[in-house]
Amino acid sequence: MSEISAIYVIWLREVKRYVREKARVISSLAMPIFWIIIFGSGFSRFNIGMNVGYREFIFPGIVTMALLFTSIGSGVSVIWDREFGFLKEILVAPVSRTSILFGKMIGGSTVSVIQASILILLSFIVGIKLNFLIILRTLPLILLISMGLTALGLSIANFLEGHEGFQLIVNFIIMPMFLLSGALFPIEGLPAWLRNISLIDPVTYGVEALRWSILGTSNLPIGLSLGVLFIFMICMVIIGGIGFNRKK
Amino acid sequence: MSEFAIETFDLTRNFNGFLAVDHVNIKIKKGELFGLLGPNGAGKTTMLNMLCTLLKPSAGTAKVNGFDIIDQASDVRKSIGIVFQDPSLDDRLTGRENLEMHAMLYGIGKEERERRINEVLKLVELEEKADLLVRTYSGGMKRRLEIARGLVHYPNVLFLDEPTLGLDPQTREHIWEYIEELKKKHAITIILTTHYMDEADRLCDRIGIIDHGKIIAIGTPNELKNKVGGDVIVIETKSKNVNKFEKLKFMGEVRITNNGILLNVKNGERLITKIVDFARKNRIKVDSISLRKPSLNDVFLHYTGRVIREEEVDGKELMRQRFLMRMRRGT
The missing domain is CATH 3.30.70 (Alpha-Beta Plaits)
Structure with missing residues (x-):
């Protein structure tokens, strides 16, 4: 019982911190919107060879980008907790580390889901017509993607000694994962070796799954995307869990 | 139940060959205010981290409230409170929220939680500031809130790691008064680490002097001073x-x-x-x-041939502290 309340407490903290920081909320929404409007308009004449315009095409990709940044950021934020001592307070409480990890993961995912949901509600900007079915099938997908990515962030945090490594993660993990994911162009256009790398990037499957659920069209079958996302999440939870339990 | 709150049995910890704590055997009685006195790097914090189950001993073990720190870590955790050397509050939450979170982590029900939170807030005189964000608190207020937090779950043993480090003289005096009051009013065992001689002298019933991971002398402040002669x-x-x-x-x-x-x-x-x-x-x-x-300083000198210098902080530690200070002020 106390394990469940521990998960709840840690979840609550993540959400409270997010909601309280207005600047963070606004900037985390502004960035994707700039991408869609400015970048999307700049390339609006680019024919991606599917039945949708370029801005609509990149919309699910940009939602995935927002998920990618926020989720990994939430996961990695455990470094800050470590650096500023707060983690000690949780670690010394009579709750298991697995609960702490789950609380952190669910908390981080909740934050990304809130953010992605707002973006999806704004999809009329690019002319996407929402309906109840779209929302119903998109939300669980967003949750699945963000849980895997938050757990990835937590796993990365186990390898970092201090906050200095954070910029490294942005440059060497988040950006390549985003650019290779086909969020901005169909990966079919890539040379074979790059496309193969794209196919081992889990974000590719997130983008494809969201494209399927929001636009109703995708290059990869939804079953494959779902399978990969699910396996990715399980693997990340296990890796994150092992690292977290071993630390110290 | 034994009469001891803490017993260590050849408690040892080494970090890649460096013996931070070296076969320590001490017994701390229930209700005692025990001080671990030694310079920075003597092994005080390492010892504390082992006693509060954050760190596994390399050899030996210890009992805290009768529970083994290795096999019964969860029972140990439930029965202790800790105030760490570095602040460990969430400064984006209010003081009350920090206490609430803590109480929930220790499985205290809603009504009991509210009652206890008000009680500890009163003890450290933070009732009026309880609903402000912790980032607006001064250093002394933060430390007081941490002491309050360490008490919310009614621990039998309270660990205080350098409770007045980096505080100004007035605030130190204030914190000392809280600790004295705690000891007077509650049947609680307090273990405090410090490198301030005056702090150990004023507060502690007994002091263990620690240097290079070993306890080199133990006794009441007066006993220790008499040994110098x-x-x-x-x-x-x-x-x-x-x-x-x-x-x-x-x-x-x-x-x-x-x-x-x-x-x-x-x-x-x-x-x-x-x-x-x-x-x-x-x-x-x-x-x-x-x-x-003789002061405790002379006692330390007598046993080690050195003086504890208060500004004994190495370069890396200094950088880290500056960084922490900056982060606390800014953002």
Whole structure:
């Protein structure tokens, strides 16, 4: 019982911190919107060879980008907790580390889901017509993607000694994962070796799954995307869990 | 149940060959306020981290409230409270929220939680500031909130790691008063680490002096001071002939320090004139001579041959502290 309340407490903290920081909320929404409007308009004449315009095409990709940044950021934020001592307070409480990890993961995912949901509600900007079915099938997908990515962030945090490594993660993990994911162009256009790398990037499957659920069209079958996302999440939870339990 | 709140059995921890804590055996009685006194890097925090189950011993073990720190870590955690050396509050939450979170982590129900939170807030006089964000608190307020937090779940043992480190003299005095009040009003065992002599002297029932991971002396402050014996005479001099004072060995122990001589003697009052004569005869210019009863500083010197310097902070530690300070001020 106390394990469940521990998960709840840690979840609550993540959400409270997010909601309280207005600047963070606004900037985390502004960035994707700039991408869609400015970048999307700049390339609006680019024919991606599917039945949708370029801005609509990149919309699910940009939602995935927002998920990618926020989720990994939430996961990695455990470094800050470590650096500023707060983690000690949780670690010394009579709750298991697995609960702490789950609380952190669910908390981080909740934050990304809130953010992605707002973006999806704004999809009329690019002319996407929402309906109840779209929302119903998109939300669980967003949750699945963000849980895997938050757990990835937590796993990365186990390898970092201090906050200095954070910029490294942005440059060497988040950006390549985003650019290779086909969020901005169909990966079919890539040379074979790059496309193969794209196919081992889990974000590719997130983008494809969201494209399927929001636009109703995708290059990869939804079953494959779902399978990969699910396996990715399980693997990340296990890796994150092992690292977290071993630390110290 | 045994009469001891804490018992250690050859408690040892090494970090890649460096022995931070070296076969420590101590027993701390229930209700005692026990101080671990030693310079930075002596192994105080490592020992505390092991006792509160954050760190596994390399060898040996310990019992806290009768529970083994290795096999019964969860029971140990439930029965202890800790105030860490570095702040461990969430400064984006309010004081009350920090306490609430803590109480929930320790499985305290809603009504009981509210009652206890108000109780501990009152103890540290933070009732009025409880609903402000912690980032607006001063250093002393944060420390008080942390003490309150360490008490919310009614621990039997409270660990305080350098409770007044980095606080100004007034705030230190204040924190000391809280600790004294805690001891008076609650049947709680307190283990405190410090490198401040005055703090250990004022607060502790018993003190264990720790150096290089070993407990080198243990006893009440008075017992420890009596071991040094008699009086301390301090002679300040810049003379190059300072070595000649070695001839005074017949009086007692002679030590050469950075700015003069320290003598451990009996009946110091009667020896001062002799020292003055000796200095004059040997043409040593003496700036001042003073006589005092031994302090814990002299005790430490007696056992280790060194003085605990308060600014004993290495470069990396200094960087880290500056960084923490900056982060606390900014953002």
